[in-house]
Amino acid sequence: MKVKNPRTQYVIELLTYNNETKLGFLLVSTIVASAIIIALAGVSILPYDPIEQDVGPSLAGPSLQHLFGTDILGRDVFSRILYATPNDVFVSFVVVGVSLLVGALLGATAGYRGGLLDEALMRCTDIIFAIPALVLAISIAVILGTGVIHMMYALLIIWWPPYARLARGEALRVSHQNFIEAAKASGIGSLRILMRHVLPNILTPMVAYATIDIGSVVIIYAGLSYLGLSIRPPWPEWGAMVSAYQDYLVSAPWLPLFPALVIGIVVVAFSSLGDGLRDAVEAARIG
Amino acid sequence: MQDKSVLDVNELSVAYELKTGAVRAVDNVSMSIRSHELVAAVGESGCGKTTLGLSIIGLLPSPPAKYISGEVNFKGKNLLSLPPDELRLHRGTEIAMIFQEPMTSLNPVFRIGDQIQEAIRLRNSRGKGSMGNERNKRGPLSRTGASATRKQIIDVLNLVRIPDPDRIANRYPFELSGGMRQRVMIGMSLAQKPSLLIADEPTTALDVTTQAQVLKLMRGLMEDVDTSILLITHDLAVASQVADRTAVMYAGQIVEDGDVLDLFSSPLHPYTQGLLACIPSGSKEGMKLRPIQGSTPDLRSIPAGCKFAPRCLYATKRCEAAKPELRVKEGSHRVACYLHE
Amino acid sequence: MGLLSFVLRRLGLAVFVLLGVTIITFALSRSISANPLVAWLGRAASMYPDLAAAYAQKYHLNEPLYVQFYYYLVGLLQGDLGYSVFKGRPVIVAIRETLPFTLQIAFFAILFTLVIGIPLGVVAAKYHRRLADYGIRAFYLAGVSSPAFLLALFLLIVLTYTFRLLPSGGALSPGVPAPKPITGFIIIDSLLEGNLSTFVDALAHLVMPSLALALGVFGYVTRVLRASILEVMRTNYIRTARAKGLDENTIFFKHALRNAMISVVTLASLLTTWLVTGTLFAETIFTYPGVGQYMVQALSSLDYPSILGITLVFAAIIVASNLAADILYAVVDPEIRLK
Numbered sequence: 015m016k017v018k019n020p021r022t023q024y025v026i027e028l029l030t031y032n033n034e035t036k037l038g039f040l041l042v043s044t045i046v047a048s049a050i051i052i053a054l055a056g057v058s059i060l061p062y063d064p065i066e067q068d069v070g071p072s073l074a075g076p077s078l079q080h081l082f083g084t085d086i087l088g089r090d091v092f093s094r095i096l097y098a099t100p101n102d103v104f105v106s107f108v109v110v111g112v113s114l115l116v117g118a119l120l121g122a123t124a125g126y127r128g129g130l131l132d133e134a135l136m137r138c139t140d141i142i143f144a145i146p147a148l149v150l151a152i153s154i155a156v157i158l159g160t161g162v163i164h165m166m167y168a169l170l171i172i173w174w175p176p177y178a179r180l181a182r183g184e185a186l187r188v189s190h191q192n193f194i195e196a197a198k199a200s201g202i203g204s205l206r207i208l209m210r211h212v213l214p215n216i217l218t219p220m221v222a223y224a225t226i227d228i229g230s231v232v233i234i235y236a237g238l239s240y241l242g243l244s245i246r247p248p249w250p251e252w253g254a255m256v257s258a259y260q261d262y263l264v265s266a267p268w269l270p271l272f273p274a275l276v277i278g279i280v281v282v283a284f285s286s287l288g289d290g291l292r293d294a295v296e297a298a299r300i301g
Numbered sequence: 302m303q304d305k306s307v308l309d310v311n312e313l314s315v316a317y318e319l320k321t322g323a324v325r326a327v328d329n330v331s332m333s334i335r336s337h338e339l340v341a342a343v344g345e346s347g348c349g350k351t352t353l354g355l356s357i358i359g360l361l362p363s364p365p366a367k368y369i370s371g372e373v374n375f376k377g378k379n380l381l382s383l384p385p386d387e388l389r390l391h392r393g394t395e396i397a398m399i400f401q402e403p404m405t406s407l408n409p410v411f412r413i414g415d416q417i418q419e420a421i422r423l424r425n426s427r428g429k430g431s432m433g434n435e436r437n438k439r440g441p442l443s444r445t446g447a448s449a450t451r452k453q454i455i456d457v458l459n460l461v462r463i464p465d466p467d468r469i470a471n472r473y474p475f476e477l478s479g480g481m482r483q484r485v486m487i488g489m490s491l492a493q494k495p496s497l498l499i500a501d502e503p504t505t506a507l508d509v510t511t512q513a514q515v516l517k518l519m520r521g522l523m524e525d526v527d528t529s530i531l532l533i534t535h536d537l538a539v540a541s542q543v544a545d546r547t548a549v550m551y552a553g554q555i556v557e558d559g560d561v562l563d564l565f566s567s568p569l570h571p572y573t574q575g576l577l578a579c580i581p582s583g584s585k586e587g588m589k590l591r592p593i594q595g596s597t598p599d600l601r602s603i604p605a606g607c608k609f610a611p612r613c614l615y616a617t618k619r620c621e622a623a624k625p626e627l628r629v630k631e632g633s634h635r636v637a638c639y640l641h642e
Numbered sequence: 643m644g645l646l647s648f649v650l651r652r653l654g655l656a657v658f659v660l661l662g663v664t665i666i667t668f669a670l671s672r673s674i675s676a677n678p679l680v681a682w683l684g685r686a687a688s689m690y691p692d693l694a695a696a697y698a699q700k701y702h703l704n705e706p707l708y709v710q711f712y713y714y715l716v717g718l719l720q721g722d723l724g725y726s727v728f729k730g731r732p733v734i735v736a737i738r739e740t741l742p743f744t745l746q747i748a749f750f751a752i753l754f755t756l757v758i759g760i761p762l763g764v765v766a767a768k769y770h771r772r773l774a775d776y777g778i779r780a781f782y783l784a785g786v787s788s789p790a791f792l793l794a795l796f797l798l799i800v801l802t803y804t805f806r807l808l809p810s811g812g813a814l815s816p817g818v819p820a821p822k823p824i825t826g827f828i829i830i831d832s833l834l835e836g837n838l839s840t841f842v843d844a845l846a847h848l849v850m851p852s853l854a855l856a857l858g859v860f861g862y863v864t865r866v867l868r869a870s871i872l873e874v875m876r877t878n879y880i881r882t883a884r885a886k887g888l889d890e891n892t893i894f895f896k897h898a899l900r901n902a903m904i905s906v907v908t909l910a911s912l913l914t915t916w917l918v919t920g921t922l923f924a925e926t927i928f929t930y931p932g933v934g935q936y937m938v939q940a941l942s943s944l945d946y947p948s949i950l951g952i953t954l955v956f957a958a959i960i961v962a963s964n965l966a967a968d969i970l971y972a973v974v975d976p977e978i979r980l981k
Contacts (some may be wrong), residue, residue: 152953491887
C-alpha cells in the first residue's frame with residue numbers, strides 16, 4: 015500500500031520487509047494492544063478475577079471455561095496470565111526506551127567527539143559488561159527492595175551500555191561521511207551537528223536492536239520475578255507464577271508450563287520483528 | 302609454422318537470466334589462442350569479456366548464467382560437453398584464472414607458502430610432474446610425488462621475482478602489498494603448469510609502476526613456462542604493451558581482432574578507432590579528447606543490426622538492418638563492419 | 643612477538659576492568675545499610691560483636707571512604723569476602739566448595755553448545771533457504787527465546803518424568819558416596835579414586851542442567867556460524883580456490899569453515915554471560931549444589947556478604963573468560979594481533 019508521507023511509507027516498508035517481520039509485527043501488535051487494553055480496562059475485561067479464588071475446581075486441567083486450567087486455590091490461570099501482561103510489556107518498553115535514549119546520547123557524543131570522552135565511555139561499558147546483568151540486578155535489588163518499580167530501576171541502571179556502544183559505532187561511521195565534513199566546514203556548532211545530523215542517522219539500526227532487546231528484558235525480568243524479587247502475591251506475574259507452580263510439574267504440568275510458554279512466545283514475537291527489521295535496515299543500507 | 306591452437310572458441314553465446322529479462326553477455330564469439338601466445342580481450346565494462354573468461358574456465362554461476370550455444374574447445378575437447386567433475390580436473394592445472402582484486406583473492410588465514418603448496422600438491426596429484434622440464438622420476442602414479450617440497454615453493458616465489466622468498470613464504474597475505482599479492486597469485490597459478498592462463502584485469506587495482514612490472518613479468522614468464530595467456534582488460538594501453546594479438550569486444554561481440562601492431566597502426570572498426578582516439582598521449586597535445594558519443598547498449602534487447610550502429614558516425618541503413626559478420630580483411634586481421642567488406 | 647604484546651595489553655585491560663568492578667561492589671556494599679558491617683557480616687554483625695569489632699578495625703571503617711576502599715582491595719586480595727551466616731562459614735570457603743560444581747556444568751554446557759550448535763550451523767548454511775534451514779532456525783529461535791527455567795522444566799518433564807532416563811536432581815544419587823575431595827571436582831575425584839560407578843552417576847546428574855543451559859545458547863552459535871559461512875562462500879579467495887581446481891568438499895571444510903569459525907570465537911564472551919546467568923535457574927531447579935544455587939539461597943535469606951561476594955566472583959570469571967576468548971581469537975585470526 016502506498017501512503018503519501020514518505021516517512022510513513024519507509025516505516026511500512028520496513029515492517030513488511032519479509033515474512034518474519036510481518037509475523038513479528040502481527041504478534042507484537044497483539045501483545046502490546048492487549049497490554050494497553052488490560053491496563054486501561056482492568057479486571058473487568060478478563061474472564062475471571064485474577065486473584066479471586068475458587069472460580070473453578072482446584073487444579074483443573076485446560077478446558078473451555080478455563081483455557082489454561084486452574085491452580086490449587088481455584089484461580090483461573092488464563093486470567094492471571096493476561097492480567098500480568100501489562101507488567102512485563104510496560105517494564106520492558108520503559109527500560110529499553112530509556113536505555114536507548116541515554117545510550118544514544120552518550121554513545122553518539124563519544125563517537126563523534128572521540129578522545130578522552132570516548133575512552134572513558136568504552137572503559138565504563140567494559141566494566142558494566144563484566145558483571146552479568148541478572149547478577150548485577152539482583153545485587154541492586156537487594157539494596158532497593160522488591161517490587162515491580164524497584165526492579166525496573168535496577169534494570170534501568172544497568173541496561174544502557176549496549177546502546178551506548180552501538181550508538182558510538184554508528185556515530186563513528188557516520189561522522190566520517192562527507193555531509194558531516196560539509197556541515198563542520200560551514201561552521202555549524204558541534205551540538206547542532208550532533209542533534210540534527212548524527213543522531214537521526216544512527217537511530218534506525220538502534221531501533222532494530224532495541225526491538226530484539228525488548229525480548230531480552232522480558233527474559234531477565236521474568237527471571238527476577240521467578241526469583242521472587244518482583245511483585246508480591248497474590249498478584250500474578252509470569253516468572254513468579256512459574257516458580258510458584260513449579261512443584262506441580264508432575265501433577266498439573268500446565269500450571270508452570272503455560273506462563274513459561276507465554277514468556278517464550280512474547281520473546282519470539284519481539285525477536286522475529288527485530289530480526290526482520292535488522293535485515294531490512296541492512297538491505298536498505300546496501301541498496 | 303603454425304602452432305596448434307590451445308583454445309578454440311566457436312560461436313559461443315552465453316546469457317544471464319535475470320528477473321528483468323535475459324541479458325546476452327556473450328554473443329556469437331569465435332576466437333582462438335595458440336600456444337605461447339598472449340591474446341588480449343579489450344573492451345568497456347559490461348562488454349562481456351569477463352563472462353567470456355569465466356565461460357572458458359567454467360566458473361560461471363550457473364543460475365543465472367546459461368550457455369545458449371557454441372563450443373569451447375580446449376586442446377581439441379569441448380569443455381562445455383564435459384560433466385562438472387571432469388571439468389574441475391581441468392581447472393588449475395590446464396586452465397588457470399587470476400582476478401582483479403589481489404587484496405582479497407588470497408585466503409587470509411593461511412600462510413603464503415601453504416597456499417602455494419596446495420597448488421603444487423594438486424598439480425602433483427594430477428600427475429603433471431614438477432615445474433620446468435623435469436619429469437617426476439617416479440612416474441605419475443607415485444603417492445610420494447603428491448607432496449611439495451619447501452624448495453619447490455621457494456622456486457615459485459623466485460619465478461615471480463619476489464624478494465626474500467623464504468621470509469615471504471611464512472607470511473600471511475595481509476602482510477604483503479597489492480603488487481606482491483598479485484605476483485603470488487600469478488606464481489601460484491603458474492605453479493600448476495596450466496596451458497592457458499586467463500588474467501582478468503590483473504593490474505587494474507595496482508598503481509601504474511607496479512602495473513608495468515607485473516605485465517612485464519607475465520610476458521616474460523610465458524617464455525619460461527609453457528603457457529598461453531588470455532589477458533582481459535579495458536585498457537588498450539595495457540594490451541599494446543604485452544599482447545601478441547588483440548580482440549576488441551563490444552556488447553558481447555568481437556568487432557575486430559588481429560595482430561596488435563596491425564590493430565594499432567590501422568584500426569578498421571569505428572569503435573576501435575574511437576577507443577584509440579580516447580587515449581591521451583603526448584603526440585596529441587593541445588587536441589581535445591574525443592569520447593565516443595552515446596552509451597553502451599542495453600544487452601536485454603538484441604537489435605537487428607550492428608550493435609554499434611546507434612553510436613557510429615558512419616552508420617548506414619544496411620548497418621541497422623543486419624549484423625555484419627567477423628570477416629578476414631588481411632592476414633590475421635578480422636573486422637565485423639560493412640565499411641570493410 | 644605480536645602475540646605476546648597483544649596478550650599483555652589485554653591482560654592490562656582485564657586488570658583495569660576488574661578494578662572497576664570492585665569499585666561497583668564496594669559502592670553497593672556501602673549502599674546496603676548505614677552500618678557498613680552489614681555488608682561484611684550480614685546478621686552476624688549484631689550476633690558476634692567480637693567478630694564485628696575485628697572487621698571494623700581491619701577495614702578501617704571509621705576512616706574516609708577512599709581509605710576504606712584501599713583496605714577493601716587489600717582484603718579482597720587476601721581472599722576475604724566476608725562471613726556468611728546462612729552458610730555458617732566465610733563466603734570464600736562456601737564459594738570454593740560450590741564453584742567446582744558450577745564449573746562442571748559450565749564445561750559440559752559449552753561442550754553441548756558446540757556439539758549442537760556447530761553442526762546445525764553448517765547444515766543450515768549448506769541447505770540455506772531450504773526446509774532444513776527453516777527448521778533449524780525455528781529450533782534455535784525457540785531455544786534462545788525461552789527463559790532458562792522453561793528449558794530446565796521442559797527437560798525435567800521429558801527426560802525424567804516421561805522417559806525416566808535421567809535423575810531429577812542433586813549432584814549424586816542418594817546412597818552414592820561422594821569421592822574423596824582431592825580437586826573438589828567430583829567428576830575428576832571419582833576417576834582419581836578409580837570409582838567408575840560414582841563417575842557415571844555424577845555424569846548422569848550433570849547432563850540435564852548442562853543441556854538446559856546449552857539449549858538456551860546454542861542458537862547464537864548456529865546463527866552466527868550460518869551467516870559467517872554464507873558470507874565466506876561469496877568471497878574472492880573462495881573463488882580463487884575454485885579456480886585452482888579444488889573440489890567443493892575441500893573448499894567448504896578447509897578454506898571456508900576455517901574462516902567462518904573465527905566469528906564463533908567472538909561469541910565466547912556473550913556465551914559465558916548467558917551461561918553464568920542460566921546456572922542460577924538450572925541449579926535451583928535441578929538442586930545442583932553450585933554457586934548459582936548458593937546465590938539464590940543467599941537471596942532468599944538476604945545474605946548480603948554472599949550476594950556481593952558471588953557477584954564479584956562471577957565478574958572475575960567473565961573477565962577471565964573474555965581474556966581467554968580474546969587470546970584465542972588472536973591465535974586464530976593473525977590479523978588481530980596487530981590491532
